[in-house]
Amino acid sequence: MQDRAEIVHHNFLTRVQDENLPDLTTTLAESGLSPAQAVEIFESQCLSRQLDNVSRKLQTQGEGFYTIGSSGHEGNAAIAAAFRRYDMAFLHYRDAAFFIQRSKQLAGSTTLWDMLLSFTTAKEDPISGGRHKVLGSKALFVPPQTSTIASHLPKAVGAAYSIGLNRRLGRKGILPDDGVILCSFGDASANHSTAQGAINTASWTSYRNVPLPLIFICEDNGIGISTPTPEGWIKASLGNKPGLQYFYCNGLDVFDTYRISREAEEYTRKTRKPSFLHMGCIRLFGHAGPDAQHMYLNQKQIEDTESHDPLLYSATLLIKNNILDKEKILNLYKGIGETVARAAGQAMTRPKMHSAPEVMESIIPPKRTLPPAQKPEISRLDLFKDDAALMKQPQHMAKLLSWTLADLMNDHPEIVAAGEDIGRKGGAYTVTQKLQNKFGAHRVIDTLLDEQSILGLAIGVAHNDILPIPEIQFLAYLHNAEDQLRGEAATLSFFSNGQYTNPMVLRIAGLGYQKGFGGHFHNDNSIAVLRDIPGLIIACPSNGGDAVEMLRESVRLAREEQRVVIFLEPIALYMTRDLHDPKDNLWAADYKPPANATPIRLGDIGQYGNGTDLCILSYANGYYLSRQAAKILEEKHKIKLRVIDLRWLAPLHKEAILDAVKPCKNLLIVDECRTTGSLSETLMSLIHENLSPPPNTKRLAAEDSFIPLGRVATVTMPGKEEIIEAAIKLVK
Numbered sequence: 057m058q059d060r061a062e063i064v065h066h067n068f069l070t071r072v073q074d075e076n077l078p079d080l081t082t083t084l085a086e087s088g089l090s091p092a093q094a095v096e097i098f099e100s101q102c103l104s105r106q107l108d109n110v111s112r113k114l115q116t117q118g119e120g121f122y123t124i125g126s127s128g129h130e131g132n133a134a135i136a137a138a139f140r141r142y143d144m145a146f147l148h149y150r151d152a153a154f155f156i157q158r159s160k161q162l163a164g165s166t167t168l169w170d171m172l173l174s175f176t177t178a179k180e181d182p183i184s185g186g187r188h189k190v191l192g193s194k195a196l197f198v199p200p201q202t203s204t205i206a207s208h209l210p211k212a213v214g215a216a217y218s219i220g221l222n223r224r225l226g227r228k229g230i231l232p233d234d235g236v237i238l239c240s241f242g243d244a245s246a247n248h249s250t251a252q253g254a255i256n257t258a259s260w261t262s263y264r265n266v267p268l269p270l271i272f273i274c275e276d277n278g279i280g281i282s283t284p285t286p287e288g289w290i291k292a293s294l295g296n297k298p299g300l301q302y303f304y305c306n307g308l309d310v311f312d313t314y315r316i317s318r319e320a321e322e323y324t325r326k327t328r329k330p331s332f333l334h335m336g337c338i339r340l341f342g343h344a345g346p347d348a349q350h351m352y353l354n355q356k357q358i359e360d361t362e363s364h365d366p367l368l369y370s371a372t373l374l375i376k377n378n379i380l381d382k383e384k385i386l387n388l389y390k391g392i393g394e395t396v397a398r399a400a401g402q403a404m405t406r407p408k409m410h411s412a413p414e415v416m417e418s419i420i421p422p423k424r425t426l427p428p429a430q431k432p433e434i435s436r437l438d439l440f441k442d443d444a445a446l447m448k449q450p451q452h453m454a455k456l457l458s459w460t461l462a463d464l465m466n467d468h469p470e471i472v473a474a475g476e477d478i479g480r481k482g483g484a485y486t487v488t489q490k491l492q493n494k495f496g497a498h499r500v501i502d503t504l505l506d507e508q509s510i511l512g513l514a515i516g517v518a519h520n521d522i523l524p525i526p527e528i529q530f531l532a533y534l535h536n537a538e539d540q541l542r543g544e545a546a547t548l549s550f551f552s553n554g555q556y557t558n559p560m561v562l563r564i565a566g567l568g569y570q571k572g573f574g575g576h577f578h579n580d581n582s583i584a585v586l587r588d589i590p591g592l593i594i595a596c597p598s599n600g601g602d603a604v605e606m607l608r609e610s611v612r613l614a615r616e617e618q619r620v621v622i623f624l625e626p627i628a629l630y631m632t633r634d635l636h637d638p639k640d641n642l643w644a645a646d647y648k649p650p651a652n653a654t655p656i657r658l659g660d661i662g663q664y665g666n667g668t669d670l671c672i673l674s675y676a677n678g679y680y681l682s683r684q685a686a687k688i689l690e691e692k693h694k695i696k697l698r699v700i701d702l703r704w705l706a707p708l709h710k711e712a713i714l715d716a717v718k719p720c721k722n723l724l725i726v727d728e729c730r731t732t733g734s735l736s737e738t739l740m741s742l743i744h745e746n747l748s749p750p751p752n753t754k755r756l757a758a759e760d761s762f763i764p765l766g767r768v769a770t771v772t773m774p775g776k777e778e779i780i781e782a783a784i785k786l787v788k
Contacts, residue, residue: 123345131307209254212239214516220267244280262299475527531566601645659709667696
């Protein structure tokens with residue numbers, strides 16, 4: 057099979073030498089570029105191409121591991137030249153030329169060497185530490201993306217929104233007040249639901265006259281791996297969105313690309329409204345190194361595409377505008393190639409990672425030292441003046457969480473809450489009630505109905521020194537947007553070696569046992585989608601008193617340790633006050649103000665009783681039901697027991713769990729989630745792998761079933777009677 061990269065390389069040399077170049081008439085004067093700028097852009101294009109060439113050679117030598125190149129997209133170097141270094145850019149993986157060109161705005165940049173370290177997965181790779189080939193740099197305001205199939209668009213919207221938000225809040229963020237956000241992606245990715253949702257959110261926001269300085273850059277090469285994009289599709293489908301200004305540039309013509317990019321830049325920077333920059337281009341060499349494009353393109357199609365090599369078009373512009381002659385162009389191109397080859401030989405020798413701890417080191421973000429909290433603008437007396445009488449009485453979880461959120465937002469002005477119906481309505485279960493009245497619509501944001509956009513907003517604003525507390529209205533709704541956690545939020549520290557983080561506390565109402573409403577879409581008893589995401593913290597309180605302290609700890613973890621925290625709130629326990637008998641008020645709690653708090657730190661478990669006949673290990677609704685069962689087991693069956701509330705479901709505090717279980721003869725694990733993929737499986741393994749001999753153990757988990765509506769809503773999950781029966785059988 058022919059090496060198309062070599063063919064394109066030789067075609068460039070031959071056609072420039074013969075001056076057999078494309079016909080292009082754009083002038084330097086029309087572009088607004090200086091001769092030096094034009095040469096600089098061409099140098100970036102050549103370096104990007106030569107890096108693509110060497111990446112394939114490195115792969116054949118077993119020294120390179122990534123061959124999705126930028127060849128054909130080099131026109132985006134001209135886009136980079138039109139913007140400032142401080143304009144944060146969420147980049148498409150074919151944007152090496154953009155990245156190289158931007159680096160020229162920072163004196164002392166060593167982009168060639170840095171990118172080769174990334175290609176060869178060297179530990180000295182300055183962005184990912186050798187974990188992945190990514191385009192990223194803290195100094196260049198380029199957060200790293202991996203395989204960006206539109207998953208970065210929602211957070212780009214969030215980052216753009218954060219600029220105006222900080223201004224409205226009177227805060228100074230990381231991004232400048234007059235900055236814009238760039239977000240590039242391919243024409244195939246534009247069809248992804250994530251892209252469509254993000255573009256719709258930007259349009260919706262702009263339509264409401266809310267500032268959103270964002271430029272979507274669609275790099276349209278006409279094909280998605282092997283599937284052609286219909287001609288004219290991008291403009292037809294996205295060229296007339298309300299509130300979104302459309303621009304088109306020919307990415308083969310860097311003069312035109314720069315001129316149009318400057319128009320888009322001026323429009324968005326001045327109006328603070330989003331724009332859509334559509335760049336026509338081509339794709340050379342197939343999707344990636346292993347992609348055999350001859351399987352879906354015929355020889356004529358391949359050769360015709362190669363004849364439109366953007367470097368040939370740039371050579372035309374340089375020659376016709378008397379900027380460089382053909383000999384200087386060839387010498388520049390060859391010289392860059394020789395430099396890249398020499399540097400690649402050195403990069404191959406640099407140390408690599410060898411151990412799992414090295415790889416995993418950046419999953420957990422670094423801790424940070426924050427300045428002392430300022431005195432709140434609102435006194436607590438004024439903050440809770442409408443609730444003064446209620447605060448003298450024990451309350452249920454929903455009310456306690458609401459007060460906790462108010463205290464946290466009052467103490468930390470960088471906190472912003474966002475979600476569906478959380479403002480005017482106060483949330484589906486009144487947890488955010490009155491918060492918008494206290495803090496305003498800029499800090500308690502009613503979002504549009506799109507979970508991907510909610511999480512994207514959270515990730516994006518966190519890039520600008522805002523601490524988000526987003527809400528997903530029901531656990532089942534998370535599945536519409538789980539990749540924003542799995543592929544974006546939780547991976548950012550990992551792929552940036554801890555340089556970029558997006559701390560947040562994501563509140564989710566969930567789990568089962570909700571009565572009178574629901575079915576499987578509002579009673580979801582599976583958290584498997586969350587438990588296997590590395591680095592994610594999952595807090596799950598069973599009662600209001602714990603919920604207060606665990607939410608405070610979750611915010612501390614996000615603020616000080618930059619963690620992504622899931623705060624999972626059991627819907628069925630929101631309004632629960634009683635434990636055993638009506639009006640016993642044993643599940644209500646007094647609200648302790650922050651000054652009187654008894655902290656519950658990450659991993660701290662809860663324990664009722666000290667008996668050793670039986671240990672019941674559970675959480676959330678399971679813990680509540682186990683406490684009901686414990687009374688009968690103790691009083692009627694004389695079983696001396698202890699009931700453990702896990703509280704934190706990830707990471708599990710293994711030592712604390714084992715210490716609590718070890719003295720007991722019998723262990724009953726009560727898990728309200730489904731038998732398959734539930735936490736109970738992990739707990740069983742933990743006990744049997746670490747205790748010798750292990751206690752006599754049984755697990756009681758939910759059936760592998762969706763939750764129905766009506767009187768049978770709870771029959772697939774453990775109940776009080778089932779817990780009692782299982783415990784008696786186990787002990788007796």
